[in-house]
Amino acid sequence: MREFKTHTLEVPGAVLHYEVREAAEPSGRPVLLLIGSPMGAAGFVALAERLPERTIVTYDPRGVGESRKTGEPGEESTPEQHADDLHRLIAEAGGGPVDVFASSGGAVNALVLVARHPEQVRTLVAHEPPAAQVLPDREQALAAIQGISRTYRQDGLGPAMAQFITIVGLKGDIPADFADRPAPDPAMFGLPAEDDGSRDDALLGQNLISCTHHEHDFDALRAASTRIVIGVGAESAGEMAHRGGVAVAGRLGVEPVTFPSNHGGFLDDTFGMPGDPDGFAARLREVLEG
Structure with a gap:
């Protein structure tokens, strides 16, 4: 298994746990963040293993895994809070610009990050954001x-x-x-x-509620310097998160990019719902290389 170092970062209302996996060899490529919500760092091990050419940062979102809240543990977290956490995490990791692969609720949070701090992100791949606010239904x-x-x-x-x-x-x-x-x-x-x-x-x-009900700033996203790619699963057509991705892509004026397998296509069998991590990593590499 690829070695990593663990770190902590104090942010308003939480102490974040994050992990850094150094690239096998220097390549000049940006750091790659792999993020979800509420999925933490453990969910991205299989994908990180398949991208050895990249320095990869994963983390546990506030209130998840080893990232503890310093206020009320069960209080609602918002996409704005998560985006600010990511903003601070990127600053801690060198300031960027970084590349980001963001899954599900993490895609919602990453879109907020780009709307607020586009200079920190070179390419965002937002995979199946459950953006219920922009669905036809x-x-x-x-x-x-x-x-x-x-x-x-x-x-x-x-x-x-x-x-x-x-x-x-x-x-x-x-x-x-x-x-x-x-x-x-x-x-x-x-x-x-x-x-x-x-x-x-x-x-x-x-x-x-805070994730699915979030209203995105599409004007800011369209104006951002960040290259935004919206991903959808080949096997999840018709499902709410897939439809959310299609709807977000439409609002941004881009075509969604199809990735192998389903909503969690980057997962191996660790969690009992395997996707196609080999195919997913290959597709993500193609997309990031642009």
Whole structure:
């Protein structure tokens, strides 16, 4: 496995954990950040292993993994906070400009970073941002996500996560009555039905609403010096995050770029939902080389 060094960075409201993997040989290429949300550094090990020519930085977003919040642990995190964390992390890593591959909620946060600090990012590859605000069926999508949040507050992790898994795998428009439907049985997904009383889950408690409901500054993004590439999965067409990527690309006036496999196409089998990390890394290398 590729060696890395761990570091910490104090930011307003949190102490961030991040990891640096040096390139096998000096190449003159920019540092590459691999980021997600709520996925932390562990989710990008397989991809980092397949890009040995790059110095790679990964991190745990605030409230995830080893990045602890210094305020209330379960309070909501916002894309603006995450973007400021990334801004400070890039400054700590030399100031940039860097290249960024950002997945899912990380893509939302990276788009905010570029809107605010385009000088720090040379190329952003934003893969399947779940940007519900720009979907054609935005009202149904936003209501459905609010329904998941409501289930989480009322009934806990298992029922809410069962709803979440159902909606992210749904192909096509979100049904208008999705939020009113009974939650699926958590046992169908191997989830606990019992409520343990906690409400600080990184996805459901801290990032779900703020991420999906964020309204992007498309004027700033279109004016940015950063080259912005929107990625979508070859196998995820019709799913909400894929449709979010297509919609964001449309607002930016660019064509989305297809990557192998699904929403998590860069994953190996470590987490039980493998994609195609070899093919994904090859495609990402092509895109970054431009």
